[in-house]
Amino acid sequence: MDWQPVYAEALDIFVRYLQIDTSNPPGREAPAARFLGSLLEAEGIECEYIEIQPEREAVVARIRGDGSKRPLMLCNHTDVVPVESQYWTYPAFEGHVEDSRVYGRGAVDMKGCGVMQLMTFLQLWRNKVPLTRDVVFLAVPDEEAGSVWGMEWLCKNRPDLMDVEFELSEGGGGASSFAGQPTRLFSVATNEKEVCWLKLTAVGTPGHGSRPHEDNSAVRLMEALLKLHAMERPFTWTPDTTAYAKNLADAGLLPAFDDRASIEAHIRKSPELLAMFTNTLNITMLNSGIKANVIPAKSEAVIDCRLLPGQTKEAWIEHLRNVINDENVEIELYLQDQGANEPVEWDTELYRTIHAVITDAMEDAIVTPTMTVGGTDNRFLRTQGIPAYGFIPCLLSREERAGFHGNDEFLTLDNLNMGTELMYEIVHRFCT
Known part of the structure; x- marks a missing residue:
């Protein structure tokens, strides 16, 4: 496939998508759902718009496979957290492109991933790829405010949409550094706090x-908050974080795995890592x-x-x-x-496919299960027994990762391109 035209189209869609203000509260994600749907409908793909509340819609589309395997869902959320505009260098809803970066609220959380999923869906359709399973594209509102008027509502009121074998959404992804060391670390979220x-x-x-x-x-109140801020929180190992630490130790990014004390001391130096091993407040x-x-x-x-x-x-x-x-x-x-939340297994066909695609593309890549420290819509599918994985297939820098709910949120063009290509390769390999 010639990826250059795909990259150019993805950038154009990404910029226009970022220009739609879907701050939640108040929400009002319907224009975003209609925007994504219009791109699908322009290709002849049938879409369903689901009104959950006034001005709050989800959009769903499906490409049929031969039915020999059960469907894969690609899920993303259209809402974003509000901004404090006075702290932004560029307007948060302009989709400003400069120095190979695309700035805007939602660039990494998670309109960028939504565009990667959309481009995958469009390429499967345009190329008439013969599929062994249906591929479902679902864009939902209200993830940033607890999902009551988003995925939670859909699970309760549209259980037919959840008749899938696997789901792929946000939560994990790649990092270009670990504790100050350059690396290619790809974490697949199989659980979350x-x-x-x-x-x-x-x-x-x-x-x-x-x-x-x-x-x-x-x-x-101040005295109570100071007590909570200062209280000790125990360091706790879970199956997901144990596997994560072992894989990183094996790769030389952490001390030897049998030296738990040294690993804990290393992790305690990083608030980002420590959040995986303690309750946070x-x-x-x-x-x-x-x-x-x-x-x-x-x-x-x-x-x-x-x-x-x-x-x-x-x-x-x-x-x-x-x-x-x-x-x-x-x-x-x-x-x-x-x-609530339930962990999912990582010894599955989809996890193995993700691992294979990433390591085929980058021989030195580390692929590991992990636990998301934030909440995602994956939890609603996991409680129904659906293996729902969090994975954004690009290598975010530390600066990009700081954009989650932060100021001057951005995604590099290299990461948009990488994610667009790798997302397609994962879905194509898994569904053919």
């Missing part, structure tokens, strides 16, 4: 700002006070916790209550149900 967003509410006695007293809700939202001269009666905070497999929200909340040890500070779930 459980999302646990919590709200802390501190109550106190209101009063005039000119007359301090000892029952200020803002002070109570981040203070993300604060709300207190109604006026500069009024002592607030109530102060609130939202904290983003991510729990390791095998740990429950109930036990975690009770642990945090004991750490805070203040009956005037209450903890409750900020979002009631964000989906």
Whole structure:
């Protein structure tokens, strides 16, 4: 295949896709679904638009195989997190291209991967590739706000769409460095931490700002948050992270695998790695006070916790209550149900195909299972017994990885091209 025209088309689509503001909240992802659908319909591919809420749609399309094997789903989300535009060098919804980088909110999370999947789907269709299984393209809303009006809704209300053998989405991917060492490390996400967003509410006695007293809700909240920030969190091994560490140790990127103490010490130097081995907690939202001269009666905070497999929200909340040890500070779930998670096996046909395609393309590549520290829509399929893998097939730099929910998010043209080609090779090899 001549990839140069494909690369050029992918870039054009990518830029236009980034220009659609799908910040969530509020969502309003329907224009993005219609944009992707229009590209498919222009090729004669039938699409279904599923309205979940007003202005919030999913789009699904299917290329039929011969039915000898069950379908593969390519899934991506159309929404993005909001931006603080004053901190961006270029407008976040312009799709600005400069120095071989494409800037825009969603470039790495996950409109870039969505374009890779779309181009794969289009090439299979245009080339009339004989398939042994159906390939399903699904673009969904609301992943960034818990998936209630996205994948969770679809699993409950459109179970017919979930009649697939495997799913491929975000969560894992490639990295061009590890702990400062250049490498070609490709991680396939087979598990993820459980999302646990919590709200802390501190109550106190209101009063005039000119007359301090000892029952200020803002002070109570601050003291509680400082205790949580400082608390120890145990280092825990899971099957996924054990396999990950062993593969990296075998490749010389970590100390010898039988020296667990040295491995732990090495991992503790990197917050990005440490998050795979501990429960995490981040203070993300604060709300207190109604006026500069009024002592607030109530102060609130939202904290983003991510729990390791095998740990429950109930036990975690009770642990945090004991750490805070203040009956005037209450903890409750900020979002009631964000989906449980089940690990999936990595000794499967799809995982082996990913491994083979990557190592055929790059002999020195390291391919390993991993656990995603963030939440993805994969968890809803995994709980239904569907092996759902997270994998974006390109080599993100540390700077690109910092773009996930960060400022000046970008994807390089090299990575867009690499991902477009490798995604096609994986799906083509797996489905023919």
